[in-house]
Amino acid sequence: MNVVAWAIVACEILFWVVIITGLSVRYLFKRKRLGLFFLALTPLLDLVLLVIAGVDLSNGATATVAHALAAVYISVSVVFGKSMIRWADERFRYYVTRQGPPPLKRTGRDHALHYFKSWLLHLLAFLLGAGLLYGLIVWIDDPSRTEALQSILSLWTIVVGIDLLIAGSYFLWPRKEKTKISA
Template identity: 60%
Template sequence: MNFIAWTIVACEIGFWVVILAGLVTRYLFNRKRLGLFFLALTPVVDLVLLLVTAADLYNGATATQVHAIAAIYLGVSIAFGKSLIHWADERFVYYVKKQGPKPARRTGWAHAKHSLKGSLQHVLAFLIGGAFLAAMIYVINDPAKTEALSGMLKLWAVILGVDFIISISYFIWPRPAKAN
């Protein structure tokens, strides 16, 4: 695995480490402001990845699928970051602090609407990550060196379409409640 791939792995781990540090500091040590500081570090992790990827390409590397995944990671992290933190926060309070209501499993229309909201966030992630991919393609300006980026952008567009089809299907066939 190359340096960029390891950087993506490190950034993903770093993302969850700062979230966990924020939740532990916030709820177990009762330091709300310090916990918020840790949670606010998640965009810094994204910035590190962006800088490392841009530097690698600037130094003449041929764009690979790993570079494309870095752009996708950035888009997903920015678009889904707040909802991922909320998801983790809700579960931390219930499972670790043993407080608050149990996170509910959505069913029916609530699940369909939530899934559609996720698909709309996916569109935002696509726009952000796609802009990074398009910018890399434009700056490099060599189709032979950016073929992996173009291919990943097309694949991601297909995945986005499938995501929407799945979300729409929940309106037609709502997720049933589990039988007790």
């Protein structure tokens, strides 16, 4: 594995370590400002990854799938970061501290609309990531060095289309509430 691939792995692990640390400090130690500080570190991880990938490519490296995934990771983190933190916050509050309401289980039209809004965010992440990938392709200006970037861009285009079909399916076949079986 190359340095960029390791950087992606490290950034993903650190992302969750920073979030869990921030939530722990916020709820278990009742230090809200310090918890917010840790949660605010998450965008710095994206910046570190961007710098590592950019330096590697500027030093003449051939773009790999890891470089392409760095662009995907950064765009997904920027677009979904706040909602991922909110998701983790709700679950931490409920399951760890036993405070607050249980996480909402969406069904029917509410679930379909929520998933469609999530698809719109996916589309936004795609547009941002595609811009990064295309920018790298133009910047490097050597098709033999950017083949991996183009292939990930093509694959991600298909994934966004499949995700749209899934989002649409929830309007046709809404998720039903699970019935509890009593003993």
